[in-house]
Amino acid sequence: MAALPKRIIKETERLTKEPVPGISAVPHDDNLRYFDVTIDGPSQSPYEGGLFKLELFLPDDYPMTPPKVRFLTKIYHPNIDRLGRICLDVLKSNWSPALQIRTILLSIQALLGAPNPDDPLANDVAQTWKENQEQAISTAKEWTAKYATRDTNPTS
Amino acid sequence: MESPHPEERPLKKRRFFAENPSPVQKPPIRPVSPHAAVPPANELSPEDNDAGKSAPQDLDGFDVGMLQAIVGDLPLDTLRKLKDVSGSDVQKAINLYLDGSWVTTPLAASVTSAKSRNLPLQTTLRKIPKRVESEQSTTSSTDSGSSTPMAPVIKAMPGDRYIGSFGAVGWATRSGTGLIRHDEKVGISRQKSQPKAGKTPKRVVQVKKPDVIVRFTNYKGEEVGRLENESANWISILIDQNICAFEGKVVYAPDKIRTGETVYLQLRASFLRSAFDKRKFVKPDANREISIFEQQESSDEQSLRLRQVGLVKLFEAINLHPNRENANTEKHKRQGLLQATQKDEPEKSKQKSNSTADPTSSPPSDAEDGKELEQDQLDSLYRKAQSFDFNTPEMTPPDTFRLDLRKYQRQALHWMIGKEKAESLTHKEESMHPLWEEYEWPTQDADNMPVPVIENQSMFYVNPYSGELSLEFPKQEQNCLGGILADEMGLGKTIEMMSLIHTHRIEPPTDQSPDTVHQLPRLFKSSADVEAAPYTTLVIAPMSLLAQWESEADKASQEGTLKTLVYYGSEKAVNLQKLCSASNGANAPNVVITSYGTVLSEYGQVVKENGNRGSHGGIFSLDYFRIILDEAHFVKNRQSKTAKACYELSARHRWVLTGTPIVNRLEDLFSLVRFLKVEPWSNFSFWKTFITVPFEAGEFIRALDVVQTVLEPLVIRRTKDMKTPDGKALVPLPPRTIDVEKIELSKDERDVYDHIYLRAKMVFDVQAEKGNLLKSYTTIFAQILRLRQSCCHPVLTRKAEIVADEADAALASDLANGLADDMDLESLIQRFTTEGDQDVNQFGASVLKQIQSEAEAECPICSEEPMMDQTVTGCWHSACKDCLLNYIEHQREKGEVPRCFNCRAPINARDVFEVVRHERQPLTEDSKDSPFRSNTTTAAPSSTQASRISLRRVGLSGSAKTQALLTHLKTLHRANPLAKSVVFSQFTSFLDLIQPALDRDHIPYLRFDGTMSQKLRAATLAEFAASSKPYVLLLSLRAGGVGLNLTCASHVFVMDPWWSFAVEAQAIDRVHRMGQTEEVKVVRFIVQGSIEEKMLRIQERKKFM
Secondary structure, eight states: OOOOOOHHHHHHHHHSOOOOOTEEEEOSSSOOTTEEEEEEEOOOSSSOOOEEEEEEEETTTTTSSSOOOEEOOOOTTTTBTTTBBBBBBGGGTTTOOOHHHHHHHHHHHHHHHEEEEEEESSHHHHHHHHHHHHHHHHHHHHHHHHHHOOOSOOOO | OOOOSSOOOOOGSSTTTSSSGGGGGGGSSSOOOOOOOOOOOOOOOHHHHHHHHHHHSSSSTSOOHHHHHHOOOOOOHHHHHHHHHSSHHHHHHHHHHHHHHGGGGGGHOOOOOOTTSSHHHHHHHHHHHHHHHHHHHOOOOOOOOTOOOOOOHHHHHHSEEEEEEEEEEEEEESSSSSSSOOOOOEEEOSSSSOOOOOOOSSSSSOSSSOOOOOOEEEESOEEEEEEOOHHHHHHHHHTTTEEEEEEEEEOOOEEEETTTTEEEEEEEEEGEEEEEEGGOOSSSSSGGHHHHSSSSSOHHHHHHHHHHHHHHHHHHHHOOSSEEEEEHHHHHHHHHHHSSSSSSOOGGGGGGGGGGGOSOOOOOOOOGOOOOOHHHHHHHHHHHHHHTTOOOOOOOOOOOOOSSHHHHHHHHOOOOOOOTHHHHHHHHHHHHHHOOEEEEEEOOTTOOHHHHHHTTTTTTEEEEEEEESSSOBOOOOOOOOOEEEOOOOOOOOOOOHHHHHHOOOOOTTTTHHHHHHHHGGGGGGOOOOOOEEEEEEEEEEGGGGGHHHHHHHHBBOOOOSSSSSEESSSGGOOOOOHHGGGTTTTOOOOOOEHHHHHHHHHHHHHHTTTOOOGGSGGGGGEEEEEETTGGGGGGOOOHHHHHHHHOOOEEEEEEOOOOOOOOSSSHHHHHHHHTTTTTTTHHHHHHIIIIIIIHHHHHHHHOOOOHHHHHHHHHHHOOOOOOOOOBBBSOOOOOOOEEEEEEEEOOOHHHHHHHHHHHHHHHHHHHHHHTTTTTTHHHHHHHHHHHHHHOOOOOGGGTTGGGGHHHHHHHHHHHHHHSSSEHHHHHHHHHHSSOOOOOOHHHHHHHHHHHHHHOOOOTTTTTTTSSTTEEHHHHHOOOEHHHHHHHHHHHHHHTOOOOOOTTBBBTTTEEEEEEEEOOOOOOOGGGGGGGTTTHHHOOOGGGGGSSSEEEETTTTTTTTHHHHHHHHHHHHHHHOOOOOOEESSSOOHHHHHHHHHHTTTTEEEEEOTTTSSSHHHHOOOOHHHHSSOOEEEEEEEEHHHOOOTTTTTEEEEEOOOSHHHHHHHHTTTTSSTTOSSSSSEEEEEETTTSSHHHHHHHHHHHHHH
């Protein structure tokens, strides 16, 4: 692999030095483009209290292309499918090289706090979310409690 | 009508001259052609006629019949007198009668005695001139010299003189029996118009054109028929122009003649004296200035041509060959002249062209646009001049010459000295003018009868080109004591010339004036105040080479042995005339160096003063010892003012230096030859006849052959590829490698290119459809130029209508947004803050301030800190230039509209601005400012601040080619930190764009182009050569392509191809020339899949065809 671009090094450094509250991202020793990420479920959301694990990978042409991010922890969310893929504009069309790992992860955290069933990725979840929000929220809470526990290792 | 010889055939003795008892008595005069004069005495009364009828018997021994047949019936006493005056010689009598001189001729003078045979003749003839002149005035309007006395030589010539006989065919115009018989003498007559047809029935009326009809009459003077057109064509000319008289006798005619029947004749031709009278002709040369070239053939020229044709045909017919002709012209001249007419004899046809190169029809009007030469033709041209003999003697220059010459240079010196001193030789042995041919007067006629001989006139001379005839020996005017030094560039022409200047010079105390003065009157006759400058050599060179000449002169000379003056610009204040004149000998500069431009401008002044050369005291006021034209292809166009100006300079020795005596067309050479005043070739009509016309008619080989003979004695040429007999190179030069580097355009550049290409193609198609492709070739050329420019740098095509649509929109948005190609940040901020307090402006101002302050900020894309080449979008967001451009490119590739990385606003790819920090103050040289940024660098209020920032549109700075160049330069610098290099482009605007790129990379550079003053150029070259900095010299191909010596560099980059590789090679040879010690590496940048590749192919074709 080519030498790590300065940008990635700097981002990594800053993530370590000035961590974002509720978010952590740690690169693998053998692959510095591969990060283990955890995000705290935002307060006042169905995911509050949960600790969600994600994986983040910076492709070769990063930051021209967005990082690839996926939830490892099972989550009940209209914009996140069973495989953990995330429907988020900044990860797709709205990506900009001015965005960073940090900003992306903040966006994901925000997405947890503000699900958007109108632009779903998991259709069944979105359906439920729209038709019976209460039930949906409770399911989300259930799943959070079940899968996003701080102790358990998510194996999904 | 009564005739002394009724129906029987005439005796053989009845031949024209048979009357004379002995051949020695034969008078030298033959009847003048009947139209020559109608003396007033011819107005005869009927009584006279009656009286004449009884006359014949009375005058024994005098053939009255013949006399009357020719001149008409005469009264008896007239006949008597004629008989007495002529000594019973009919022939003479006829002449005398027709002259009108019989009335006054004293009888005593006409008495023929064996002792004084010639004397009476001359006396008689002395009366004639009056008549001759009156004839001339009717036939030639150019008879300007009639007041000048006749040359004695001409006086010695009889009125006509036998030159030869030939067979001719005629056909009868009448029918009848016994009209004409074998051996009967016939008159050959020609009448252009007939004032009175009435009384003399034998006169023939014939007027209309095409007027070539030549009639023949029987001894009674009755018209019998006319000559066939083939011979009549030229015989008529000769008669009309008073060159020849003809008479004939019948060889065969049937007894009963019917109209149209063929009659065979033998014609005797005699030259009339008037033909030799030079005053009749305007010499078609020198003093007639250049107007001769600009006009169509004048009627004078036409009659000369006709005459020339007539003479050639005559000589051919009578089978007369020159005794002596110039070896140079011998080979081709006759062929060429014959070719001039369409009716060549069949046996000559192999030399004849199929063309209709009839000089009497108007020649192609744009003869000066002679066809271009192909390379192989050029090669074969040079081959002869290049067949350089390595055993040529050498000559060593005197001690005052400081440099060591190579062997071939010493040989050149020997050759040149030989040329300059050739004068003395040629004057001793009186060589004949190369245009003339010498002929011997025949001593016997066709019947082996002797014809009279005139003492001291055994020869006559003919100039078959102008049709001039002369009895005097035409001396060669030796004007060309110089030549063409055409060594290939880099062989040291300048040095060779310097050695010549040192070797052949005149030391002041010698009296040279008689030698030089004789050339003065050639030009500008009005001014006698042209002073001789017998110690001065005038060097005319392109401005860029002035400094070089000066320094070479310095280098080559022992101190104090050669005084040099650069006559240019402010130095022109000196009065050259005073300085160089012979009286100032001790102080006169030995070498005056000036530029073509100076010559041209002084020429203009001289012309303004009506050719008064002296008053100005400038270049034209002197007659130099020697003139040298350096890079003489500057004057290859003989129509150009510069060339004309150079022709007007007078000097004893004329030299022309050029590596390419012929650039494109044969006429290029003509101009040089004209400057050298090489007879005969400096006469353009001559040149045209033998070179241009045959060449355009497709007779390349012959034309080139002629050119070779022109070149051979004039030119010395050696090439770098020449090997000495032992196989060594003439000039050992280090190897040279030329690589063509293919450049791939970036996508943007490609877009621009394709856009222009399509436009050009469209224009082309439209024009082709309309069928006026040729008319619009300038447009098409312009389009091609754009294409070539866009290969170099798309910006070069900016400001052109091509991108107008694109640019219009851009401009509109620029105006709306307050953008421009180049903006000064300070002034932008000021504008934003002063334009009112709207939010947008507030924002703009703050962002701009931010840009300024963000100088050290991190790139949001690559996190580089500070940003590499900070660049902002139209929405004022900064990033590294590469990052930003890559990102835009990335989005485009995905087919997305590029958006700002920061605010996601769509980015117009044009609106990306590089933030340029001017760490240094702008250099004082104004030329460094490209037009694109001149206003910001000069007008910005903040320009005094140490760190000034401006925004420059990205794309202005780099193109694929500049990038490639930078890469090369960087690599080169790493490999050899001291290496100097030279960059050529034909677009100075491209150089303008390369400069900032070099600036950015901190590559030191110098620039040399046509806009720079002479001083600056010299300084630039000196700096480039002397400095230890690894300079890059940016040269415009045009200004720096010739002459310069740049051997201190070893790398050459040719940014753009020229149509002919020769031009590039010239440029490359600035570096790869004598003095170069290192291997020379040349890189030529060629854009792939573009017009440049096509140009390359054209070059190949030119090279190898």
